Amino acid sequence: MSRVNLEGVSVHIPVYDANTLRLLRMPKFGRAKVGTGNVSHAGARLIIHALSNLDLALEEGDRVCVIGHNGAGKTTLLRLIAGIYPPSGGRMTIDGKVMALLGQNLSPNPDATGYENIALIANLFDWPKERLPEYIRDIEEFTELGEYLALPTRIYSAGMHARLAFAMATIQVPDVLLIDEAMGAGDAHFQLRARARIQQFISRAKIMVMASHSIDFCRAMCNKALLLAHSERVFFGDIDEGFARYAELG
Amino acid sequence: MLQAFDATTGAAMPHSGAALWLGLRTVRNLRKGLTWAWLDTVCQYRRSKIGPIWETINVLVMTLGIAVVSSAVIGGTVTNLIGYVGLGIIVWTAITSLISEGTTAFVRNRDAILSSNLSIDFYVARMSFRIFITFCHHLILYFIGVAIGLIGLHWAALLAIPGIVLLFVNGFWTITLLSLVCARYRDVELIIRNLLQLAFFVTPVFWDYRHIVSNRRFIVDYNILFYFLEIVRAPLLGEVPTAQTYIVVVSVTVVGYAMAYLVYRRMRRDLAFYV
Numbered sequence: 001m002s003r004v005n006l007e008g009v010s011v012h013i014p015v016y017d018a019n020t021l022r023l024l025r026m027p028k029f030g031r032a033k034v035g036t037g038n039v040s041h042a043g044a045r046l047i048i049h050a051l052s053n054l055d056l057a058l059e060e061g062d063r064v065c066v067i068g069h070n071g072a073g074k075t076t077l078l079r080l081i082a083g084i085y086p087p088s089g090g091r092m093t094i095d096g097k098v099m100a101l102l103g104q105n106l107s108p109n110p111d112a113t114g115y116e117n118i119a120l121i122a123n124l125f126d127w128p129k130e131r132l133p134e135y136i137r138d139i140e141e142f143t144e145l146g147e148y149l150a151l152p153t154r155i156y157s158a159g160m161h162a163r164l165a166f167a168m169a170t171i172q173v174p175d176v177l178l179i180d181e182a183m184g185a186g187d188a189h190f191q192l193r194a195r196a197r198i199q200q201f202i203s204r205a206k207i208m209v210m211a212s213h214s215i216d217f218c219r220a221m222c223n224k225a226l227l228l229a230h231s232e233r234v235f236f237g238d239i240d241e242g243f244a245r246y247a248e249l250g
Numbered sequence: 251m252l253q254a255f256d257a258t259t260g261a262a263m264p265h266s267g268a269a270l271w272l273g274l275r276t277v278r279n280l281r282k283g284l285t286w287a288w289l290d291t292v293c294q295y296r297r298s299k300i301g302p303i304w305e306t307i308n309v310l311v312m313t314l315g316i317a318v319v320s321s322a323v324i325g326g327t328v329t330n331l332i333g334y335v336g337l338g339i340i341v342w343t344a345i346t347s348l349i350s351e352g353t354t355a356f357v358r359n360r361d362a363i364l365s366s367n368l369s370i371d372f373y374v375a376r377m378s379f380r381i382f383i384t385f386c387h388h389l390i391l392y393f394i395g396v397a398i399g400l401i402g403l404h405w406a407a408l409l410a411i412p413g414i415v416l417l418f419v420n421g422f423w424t425i426t427l428l429s430l431v432c433a434r435y436r437d438v439e440l441i442i443r444n445l446l447q448l449a450f451f452v453t454p455v456f457w458d459y460r461h462i463v464s465n466r467r468f469i470v471d472y473n474i475l476f477y478f479l480e481i482v483r484a485p486l487l488g489e490v491p492t493a494q495t496y497i498v499v500v501s502v503t504v505v506g507y508a509m510a511y512l513v514y515r516r517m518r519r520d521l522a523f524y525v
Contacts, residue, residue, distance in 0.1 A: 014523055016434065079522065082367045086519045103365030108286065111293035123285050124368060152293075180365075 002096030002175035002207055004058040004081060009090035011051040011076050050076040052231045053090070063198070063208040065218035065239065067246050068228035074211035077228070078102055078178045081209060096175025096207070103180075105161035106168050107153040114149035114156075114164060121168050139167045142193065162186040166194055173201060179210035195220045215243060269511050276371045276422075283375020290376070291383050302387045305343075309388050313339050316456045324457055333401040336391060337483045338455040344385040344417065345475060346446050351377060352425035353432040353439040360525040370521065374425045382418050392486060404488035413481035413491070416499050420478065423503075423510040430517045433524040449475060474502055 040047050051073045058064060066074045079085040080092070082100035107117040108124070118139060122132055140149065143163040148156065156164070163186060169177065186194065198221050201208065209226075212218050218225070218239065225242025227235040227249075235245045295301035313336040320335060321328045356363060359373045395401040432439045452469055454462075459470045470476050477498045484491045517524070 014520075016524065079364065084364060084367060084522045086522075098367060100365065100367050103361055106366075108362065109289055109293060111297065112289050116289055120286060120289055123282050124372060 002060055003093070004056065004095075004176060004207055004209075005091075005093040006054050006056040006080075007091040009051065009054045009056075009080065009087045009092050010049065011073075011080055011085050012088040013048045013050045013076070013085070015046040015048060049231055050085075051080065051228075054233050056226065056233070056236065058207050058209070060207060061202060062224055063202065063222040064210070064224045064226050064236075065222040065242075066209060066211040066226045066228060067213070067218070067242060068234075069249070072228040073231045074228060075102070075180055076231075077226075078180050078209060078211055081176065082178050094176065098176045098178065099169050099172070099174035100178045101165055101169040101180070102178065103165075104158065105153065105156070106165035107156075107161070110154035111152050113151055114145060114153055117153055117164075118149075118168060125172070127172060135171050138171060139164070142167045142197065159186050159190065163190055166190075166197075170197055170201065173204055173206060175206055177201070177206065177208045179208070179212075181211060181213075191217055191220065218243075268515075272511070272514070275369070276375075279369055279371040280375050283372055284379045286372065286376040287379030287383060290380055302384045303390075305384055306387045306390060309336075309339055309343055310391055313391070320456050324461065329400060333395055333487060334458065334483075335456045336395060337401075337486050338479065340385070340388040340391065341417070341479050341482045342450065342453070342455045343388060344381060344421075345478060346450075347381045347384070348378070348418075348421035348424055349428065350443055350446055351381065352421070352428045353442055355425050355429035356433045356521060356525055357429070357436075363525050364522055370518070374422060374429065377425055378418060378421050381421065385414075401486070402488055404485075406485045406488050406490050409485035409490060410482050413485060416481055416503065417478055420499075420503055420506055423506040427506070427510040427513050430513050430521065430524075433521060434517060449473075453479060455479065474498065477502075 040049065054077070066077055068074055076085060078100070079102065080087060081094065082098055082102065083094075084100070084102075106121060107114075108120050109117060112120070115136070118136060119132070121127075122129075122135065127135060140146075143149070143160075145160060145163060148160060149164075153161070153164070166179075166186070169179070198208065208222070210218070210221065222239055224237060225235070225239040225246075226233065227242050227246050229249060234249070235242055291302060298304065313332065316339070317328050317332045317335045320326075321331050355373050355377050356370065362368065362373070363370065392401065396403050428438075428442070432442075453473055453475050454470060459476065462470060477495050480491050480495050481499055484495075
């Protein structure tokens with residue numbers, strides 16, 4: 001039974017700067033369109049309130065797209081659930097294996113070939129050895145990268161990285177899958193295939209949380225929307241209503 | 251599961267036995283670190299024909315240069331000195347890599363730390379093993395030295411194996427500790443780099459500690475790096491290191507892991523904020 005439960009969770013990101021005095025001359029964040037209105041000082045240190053007092057309960061079968069302006073806290077939320085950022089306050093409970101796909105790619109070594117990176121990821125994430133050939137076939141088939149998989153991943157285009165990363169992240173069907181932006185780089189054909197793959201995912205009743213600005217992609221992949229503004233939850237629920245509210249925000 | 255909640259383990263981990271649990275996890279992750287380091291080395295070979303051997307050539311050139319200079323300044327013949335100086339530089343290179351590259355282990359992997367929930371042991375293990383693999387390349391020079399008769403072959407040389415193990419076991423805590431501290435306090439990296447330059451002259455890498463003036467013995471006696479140098483170099487030159495040397499090294503190992511554990515407990519949670 002996988003579950004993500006946040007009760008009043010906040011994430012405060014300290015900004016470490018050797019010369020904090022300089023911050024006095026910084027423009028006020030409040031007036032900026034980008035970012036959160038919440039910045040405070042703790043002694044000489046600047047603290048950004050990237051998420052404030054967030055409640056969120058996700059159950060199996062929830063596929064949530066997180067929407068909001070740049071700097072609203074989307075990536076912070078994903079990093080929080082992934083366990084990369086610690087919560088500064090509140091309670092967070094996560095049951096299940098989390099797979100985070102937050103960067104542009106999932107290749108630990110760009111000089112190594114696609115196949116080598118797959119083998120390395122398999123090793124790092126404890127994929128069962130006996131199933132590796134099967135997984136590799138699956139990845140070959142899904143990514144349609146052909147002989148590119150035998151070339152160093154540093155030559156891949158953003159879209160090719162997206163294909164490979166998505167294939168690797170979903171191969172083991174994690175309990176909670178987190179995706180940030182990256183997938184937008186894929187072409188329409190890929191997005192169609194990604195959608196089909198996520199359908200399998202739903203049939204196994206797992207949780208997915210993704211951040212994206214692409215309305216079409218969100219609609220295709222998700223059944224719920226979480227709208228964030230200024231580090232706070234504005235709306236959580238039906239995806240169409242979520243986008244309507246987002247449009248109202250301007 | 252364990253990997254996913256690394257960042258929050260500070261709260262989730264049971265207090266007693268936490269260090270033990272952490273140690274077990276790390277040991278389990280070592281093999282994966284080796285696989286990663288191996289792939290790094292393979293890629294290095296792919297992009298330049300002789301890969302890490304370039305660094306070995308660098309060590310060879312340094313050895314020849316310093317052996318000639320120090321035989322001129324300090325006395326002795328080049329052939330007598332070359333084994334001592336050469337092994338000194340080989341071990342010293344490993345020590346300084348562990349310390350100076352160790353400071354960058356997390357900063358360098360910033361993107362990976364911010365985008366995946368992999369355990370941070372992997373970055374430490376990967377770096378330790380990569381330095382170890384490079385060290386093994388340098389050891390080729392020792393075997394060449396033995397083959398052409400510049401260095402004698404002794405049974406005591408076998409004692410170098412536990413010495414090397416101890417050296418890299420200590421490298422692991424050093425990297426963990428320094429990379430956390432240096433991610434948070436960026437000046438420390440520069441301080442350490444400066445100190446290492448000084449340490450090269452202070453530590454008997456290219457000069458014989460037996461020649462030191464008796465009232466300056468403290469330079470060697472209180473130099474921890476010297477003991478790590480000795481547990482590998484002395485056996486390869488046919489001398490059995492003193493018991494005192496092993497006592498110091500083992501004590502440093504214990505104290506080092508304790509320090510690294512305390513720093514890890516305190517800083518691990520916020521690592522993503524530092525990088």
